[in-house]
Amino acid sequence: MRQAGRYLPEYRAIRSKVSFLELCRTPELAAEVTLQPIDRLDVDAAILFSDILVVFDAMDVAVEFKPGPQLPSPVRTRADVEGLRWGEPVGELEYVMNAVRACKKALADRVPLIGFCGAPFTTCSYLIEGGGSRDFLEVKKLLFTEPALFRSLMANMSDLLARYLIGQIDAGVDAVQIFDSWAGALGPRDYIEHVLPHTRTLVERVQAHIPEGRDQPVPVILFARGNMNILGATAQVPADVVGVDWSIGMDQAIEIVGSDRVVQGNLDPGVLLGSPELIRDRVRDVLREAAGAKAHIFNLGHGISRVTNPDHAKAMVDAVHEGLG
Numbered sequence: 001m002r003q004a005g006r007y008l009p010e011y012r013a014i015r016s017k018v019s020f021l022e023l024c025r026t027p028e029l030a031a032e033v034t035l036q037p038i039d040r041l042d043v044d045a046a047i048l049f050s051d052i053l054v055v056f057d058a059m060d061v062a063v064e065f066k067p068g069p070q071l072p073s074p075v076r077t078r079a080d081v082e083g084l085r086w087g088e089p090v091g092e093l094e095y096v097m098n099a100v101r102a103c104k105k106a107l108a109d110r111v112p113l114i115g116f117c118g119a120p121f122t123t124c125s126y127l128i129e130g131g132g133s134r135d136f137l138e139v140k141k142l143l144f145t146e147p148a149l150f151r152s153l154m155a156n157m158s159d160l161l162a163r164y165l166i167g168q169i170d171a172g173v174d175a176v177q178i179f180d181s182w183a184g185a186l187g188p189r190d191y192i193e194h195v196l197p198h199t200r201t202l203v204e205r206v207q208a209h210i211p212e213g214r215d216q217p218v219p220v221i222l223f224a225r226g227n228m229n230i231l232g233a234t235a236q237v238p239a240d241v242v243g244v245d246w247s248i249g250m251d252q253a254i255e256i257v258g259s260d261r262v263v264q265g266n267l268d269p270g271v272l273l274g275s276p277e278l279i280r281d282r283v284r285d286v287l288r289e290a291a292g293a294k295a296h297i298f299n300l301g302h303g304i305s306r307v308t309n310p311d312h313a314k315a316m317v318d319a320v321h322e323g324l325g
């Protein structure tokens with residue numbers, strides 16, 4: 001997760017010349033950065049270099065990265081919500097679709113390419129809070145004072161994101177991941193009532209899309225982070241893969257989601273700050289804990305930190321490839 005990024009010197013070299021958004025908006029550079037961890041780490045999949053917030057370009061909502069995202073005009077009132085423009089992601093985010101094509105060409109089938117978007121709740125949270133948040137009070141204010149308005153906002157977002165992901169699939173991605181990074185901000189009742197139906201619609205719409213030249217839909221990975229009390233609810237959505245964050249043991253997660261599901265995760269990215277020997281041990285723990293799943297995709301349980309030594313990331317990948325022996 002965030003396998004391309006600031007922990008790689010070759011990424012920082014490109015970023016010293018262009019801003020983060022310019023990088024996202026320049027397909028050739030986005031493709032180059034996407035491939036950096038493939039070359040260095042020997043990982044088994046590439047994830048498109050982009051960000052969940054570029055979708056705001058199809059809504060004329062401004063976003064800046066300083067380096068955390070900031071929206072100069074957050075959406076907080078009825079008038080703000082009603083004034084939103086729900087654009088055409090395929091036409092207006094053509095640079096993303098071109099980045100997908102450039103990545104596929106550069107990868108030449110070495111490894112599959114994963115496209116992505118934010119889940120409706122996480123994307124709407126950035127829209128409402130205007131950036132990251134500790135308490136999500138603006139989101140909760142809107143949700144609890146104007147539930148119908150909140151519902152319409154989430155429904156429109158889910159629709160926009162479905163068209164966005166389908167665009168990425170038609171441009172060539174081999175799987176998609178939906179990031180609900182802030183799912184844990186709500187209690188289980190509100191998550192189930194106000195978030196999950198929109199996530200489900202998004203997943204099911206993407207799963208109903210069979211792209212030209214394929215005979216089945218591409219797999220959908222759903223990652224909801226935070227309060228692992230919601231994992232059972234998240235698993236009710238029929239995503240092909242259930243992402244698991246690092247706050248729970250993988251064995252416990254499998255008990256919750258069921259042994260008939262494919263799981264992805266969940267090494268604590270902080271473990272990469274330890275020695276290669278420690279990393280190897282912890283990788284083996286995750287592999288052992290995942291043994292009861294239908295299938296397991298090894299991954300970090302959240303984004304890699306920018307102070308990570310790339311050699312340690314490589315030690316992790318090597319340990320995964322070595323397996324339990």
Ligand SMILES: Cc1c2[nH]c(c1CCC(=O)O)Cc1[nH]c(c(CCC(=O)O)c1C)Cc1[nH]c(c(CCC(=O)O)c1C)Cc1[nH]c(c(C)c1CCC(=O)O)C2
Pocket residue numbers: 001002003004005006015020047048049050051052053065067068069116132179181225303
């Ligand atoms: C919440 C979220 C965002 N973006 C994303 C999420 C969901 C996953 C998660 O929970 O982390 C998703 C994302 N962002 C980025 C990717 C690229 C693909 C990859 O290599 O995994 C992906 C999949 C690049 C990025 N997105 C961002 C960077 C750093 C930008 C830089 O080069 O300065 C990268 C490589 C910026 C970004 N973008 C976002 C934040 C909070 C930040 C600041 C992070 C920080 O400062 O550490 C929003």
